[in-house]
Amino acid sequence: MYSEKVMDHFMNPRNVGEIENADGVGQVGNPKCGDIMKMYLKIENDVIIDAKFKTFGCGAAVATSSMATELVKGKTIDEALKITNQAVADALDGLPPIKMHCSNLAEEAIKAAIDDYKRKKGLLDDEGGCDGCCRRCDDVQQHLEEDE
């Protein structure tokens, strides 16, 4: 089911942990769906110099979190905001269709962490973002429709 890269990132996840006094923290997903991703970012001069994550979820969830933290390290926050779920999935040599929502979660976790950073710096007007529904519903629906 999973590519070698996914299994590698699952068995040997990069950047697991927390950052104390992180510049941006984003948590997305919810326990009902069975996927929660929490991303911590250390940002200096608008460049992400360190990233860590904690994830409650399946093999794909852990792997996409791990890959997402690798992808954002060293990028400016504008570059990081451009990272799409497809990019995360591609970096892992692809995900089964029914697991694509895990990559959505990774993309949204990055955005949530950066939003948090901006909010802390007073750069954002709104109070809070969405809870980052990972859109598993879409994947499952699509999967079911494909079988018809």
Place this chain on the structure above:
Amino acid sequence: MKDTFIYLDHAATTPVKPEVLEAMLPYFTDKFGNASSIYSIGRESKKAIEEARDKVAMALGAQPKEIFFTGSGTEADNWAIKGVAYANRQKGNHIITTAIEHHAVLHTCQYLESDGFEVTYLPVDENGMVSPEQVRNAIKPNTTLITIMFANNEIGTIQPIAEIGKIAKEKGIYFHTDAVQAVGNLHINVDEMNIDLLSLSAHKFYGPKGVGALYIRKGTKTISFLHGGAQERGRRASTENVAGIVGLGKAIEIATQNIDQYNKKLIELRDRTIDEVLKRIPFVRLNGHRHKRLPGNVNFSFEFIEGESLLLMLDMKGIAASSGSACTSGSLDPSHVLLAIGLPHEIAHGSLRLTFGEDNTQEHVDYLLEVLPPIVERLREMSPLYESSLLAGKK
């Protein structure tokens, strides 16, 4: 242990026993006759089928002519439920079942609902048990069928089948039980238990996949779904899967002969696993009734972690098991059984089912107890839920 493979998913399927395979093989080669054919090898196939039928009848305490071979347990469930529902539609259209049935029963009931039937899905207690009183209270003048599983495939809980059968008989309502997990594990007698229909499946008791059986008590009003030839006394057309049926017969014979020793062995493995895991790993819950459960069934929920991750890591260590998480079912929700016993979603997602079988040993349990705690700990360290609940001072 590089080449370790420890199979702990016997509720999903079992290997075919060597004696069973041996009994089946001739029916693929020399004895390949169609059982409906008049000549020698045809008659031989017919004879083999009838011998298997006798064995199934013996195992259930039924008459051979009450046993019908099907392609699976699912087919038997579908036939039993739809067959009785449609045949007795003039009398009534209400069916009683439980919230924890296998999908083969649940989805069949849901299909009947879409066709105008009324279905009551009885809730279960926190151990997954339904009470005879609940069943009695749910019965209405238009109830024509009660369908309640003998033992649950996920959490192992064994239902009070004989008591329910007694009530069904008293009220003159047909009683079907999905005994797919129970056959080969528990003593069954359809007369003593007042069962009118019973489903079983060979691949759960060391027989081949692709064959099952439905017991239908003589006199039960039911309809057929497979029309065509006259096989199975005109009630289930299809050229018989002779080899499969022979395998089913042989497997059920072996299973029922050895049921007590088998039970004893499995219970030892099961109970040691339950006791030790509860001792060694914190924040864990056993799902299903502690004692009224299938002899080889263990089902835990580990808080703060998710089931598929657990299975992948166990797989890396050579252990095969299953889970009730949504990720493993490919759907939106975790197991309906775990939700029905009242587990919150996130706890249901962290479930692990281990089901022991003939080939397991105490050494397997030793190994499991060695590898499981570090895996759980590792996944918890990665989980945002673990740290936040520890911070909240949760015990």
